[in-house]
Amino acid sequence: MDTYDVLVIGGGPGGYVAAIRAAQLGFSVACVDAFTRDGKPSLGGTCLNIGCIPSKALLDSSEKFEMISHDVQDHGITVEGAKMDVAKMLGRKNGVVDKLTGGVAYLFKKNKIKSYHGYGKLMRQDEGGWIVDAAGTEVKAKNVIVATGSNPRALPLAPFGGNIVENSGALEFSEVPKRLGVIGAGVIGVELGSVWRRLGAQVTVLEALPGFLLPADAAVSREALKQFQKQGLDFHFSVNITEVRDNGGSVSVTYTEKEQSVTAEFDKLIVSIGRVPNTEGLGAAQVGLELDERGFVKIDEHYHTNLPSVYAIGDVVGGAMLAHKAEDEGVAVAEIIAGQAGHVNYDVIPWVIYTSPEIAWAGLTEQAAKDKGIAVKTGQFPFSANGRALGHGDPRGFVKVVADANTDKVLGVHMVGPNVSELIAEAVTLMEFGGSAEDLGRTVHAHPTLSEALKEAAMGVGKMAIHL
Template identity: 45%
Template sequence: MSDSFEVIVIGSGPAGYVCAIRCAQLGLKTAVIEQNVGSNDQPQLGGTCLNVGCIPSKALLDSSHRYAEAAGHLSDHGIGISDVTLDIASMMARKEKIVSQLTGGVSGLLKANGITVITGTATLNAGRQVAVASADGSSQTYTADHVVLAAGSEPAAIPPAPVNGDRVVDSTGALCFEAVPQRLGVIGAGVIGLELGSVWARLGAEVVMLEAMDQFLPNMDEQIAAESGKIFAKQGLDIRLGARVTGVSVSDDGVDVTYSQGDASETERFDRLIVAVGRSPRTTGLFSADSGVTVDERGFIFVNDYCATEAPGVWAVGDIVRGPMLAHKGSEEGVMVAERIHGKSAQLNYDVIPSIIYTHPEVAAVGKTEQELKAEGVDYKAGTFPFAAIGRALASGETEGMVKILSDADSDQILGAHVVGPSAADLVQQIVIAIEMAASTEDLQLMVFGHPTMSEAVHEAALAVDGRAIHMVNRPKR
């Protein structure tokens, strides 16, 4: 095996493997270094997303939704099902099969593109020298013209609630329960907590979510966050805001969680506890002090707008740099870096990155929130439209939620969109395209949307911006 490459990518998650493939497509001699090894003694490609994040969680979200539908939500359709059973082992086996299929696909893509895969723990040293330590204790050093750091992230921890892998688990452990806990506690009511809490609530657990923030989903548009909170409460999620966990005591028969809420101190007992307080960049040990790479106080690597670090020829992408920890953001950063290495003038529009919560219904957003526009003093227009007035939503029995579109009051250019409701993840992508193309709400108003479709809510929300929604009584604009 050669020890010299044009590009070495450290990490094989969505940011790393996509970067490597694009580098190879551009004719660059490329290697990927992955430290994790699977049960088959082969590199565990795909990173957090494919192995213990996006993909397995979506598999369980889908399975749990189907179970909930079969167990009690089909009678309105004239479908009666008795004695619905739950086989957690089969559900988990399906999840693992999906993960295996996708990680195997990544392996095949790397091989087909002529990319060298190296197994071991990598450390970047001065002069773009990469030392790789293998599990057997051996080590080897590789050199490259360019090194791309894409080591990803890991579940964040909090001192009052140490994870023990049994009663107290992180997001990875929450994907592997062998039985449905009767009473489940979740620390954190953000994206990860809501998705995992939803899975186990649908399967029958009583779920209590302890969120330290006083505001629910503070980064979301306030109107959409409030609507989402109402929907989740109806589904049985007990979300307690301003609940700061101060201690956790584990015994043979449960977990006692003590938290403060205002001036009061409360204790709740759970069968299992999920710690879902976000993720931290995996940068410890990734580079030496003489590498030229620097980090901020939280461990994120300093990069410029094009993901170049302060060390010449060294780049960093994905969860280890500033911005949202999203697989699609990391992947596009990887593409941008590959093309800049090849001499192209690629750049990424960080203002148009969609964010999604894969609950049911989904919550999705892109661009500015209404509170951000107010804070920035932007004169704007807003239009909302409920799914309850959409024929396809009514026919499907999925009428909760709304679409909200924000645009500039003078130019009419779309500034943001926020959705809670059926197919929100897919609907918001229509607005991603619109914002990227500098479209106005009038552009959306003049388009023909298929009928009956969920996407008509986007059309009607665009019309509502100017008080022109067809299937809703329009209130006079102030």
């Protein structure tokens, strides 16, 4: 029986990063992962195969198409008869996925990580470790890391299949649906709705909650909703879905809105109402692995489960279901197993929505800080006053900085606008080291750059903004 110092169950962003870091620390490592794409084993989990990476590839393709079709005219460029070859767009997307998943396989080989394709199941504790069924082969591991991720949550009225799809199905439409329905106005729903709206679909978004992006700063939510509505996305809030029927050639959705019953017809329906932990086949009940009332694996602050030498990270433990959160937990847990001080600062994890305009934030919103009893001061700067944004022809949105009124420590940064997915990293770095708004405002930023909007917003906290 093969024996390893560390065995990771799950090869997504948390699992494969944990495996690589553990190997770097000198452990013998194996990873068992069941993900299959196009009939072949494919490391990288949901993120690389059917989530973060392919969706961003399609977002980029669709944004280029919209830019060529509409936006470049302001630059003096005339393009006539632009067409989208959907099959070629999907092929490019698949090529990006192949390159990255193949890169993970290369890194496993480079770091001498044994890969098992199939399901991993905890069998029993043995002297010196755990016996794990690794895709039909029993192995022993001194330490086990559970990183099995999550699955899309299905709407009971609308099981997945046919014209009713979850995120992976929405990445594979062979043609642009004329009428696209999206249930759920969260990150995935809005991103995928944006892809197909740019290519010509009429998109309707149905959301049970009373507002848009409620976890985000209220000013950002209002601005983003305004921009998306201008683009043609049709949002309906506080709706209650009462019936969903796949008619073969279309999907009918009946819902109540403002006490009125409405039935809408769509060619395709995307259901994006969150995700649930993936513990199926893990053997949790058999070995006594403790789950909470929602099915997430219970852990302590050091990722220990209730079982000795069994750890868990990523979506399967709850919290922010983000690939970068899982990656950092993967590094942390490997270092903890090695006796080091692995750590993740959950207060400054960035959130990003890759629409146009992009949305990004980290830390506390203004309202959340006030709810905690913290007196705050804020600074806000619009991209319409930023030279680089104007040069790009995309001056939508703004940057907002929230700081402690007494100490000037930055508590949160919130953005909507061009390329803010990249700008948020500077804010996260500042907050990680407890920086103040004045620290950020007095740091020299290159001119002209979009990052100057962040600098000016920070200066605005102290009423020192120059260009406003």
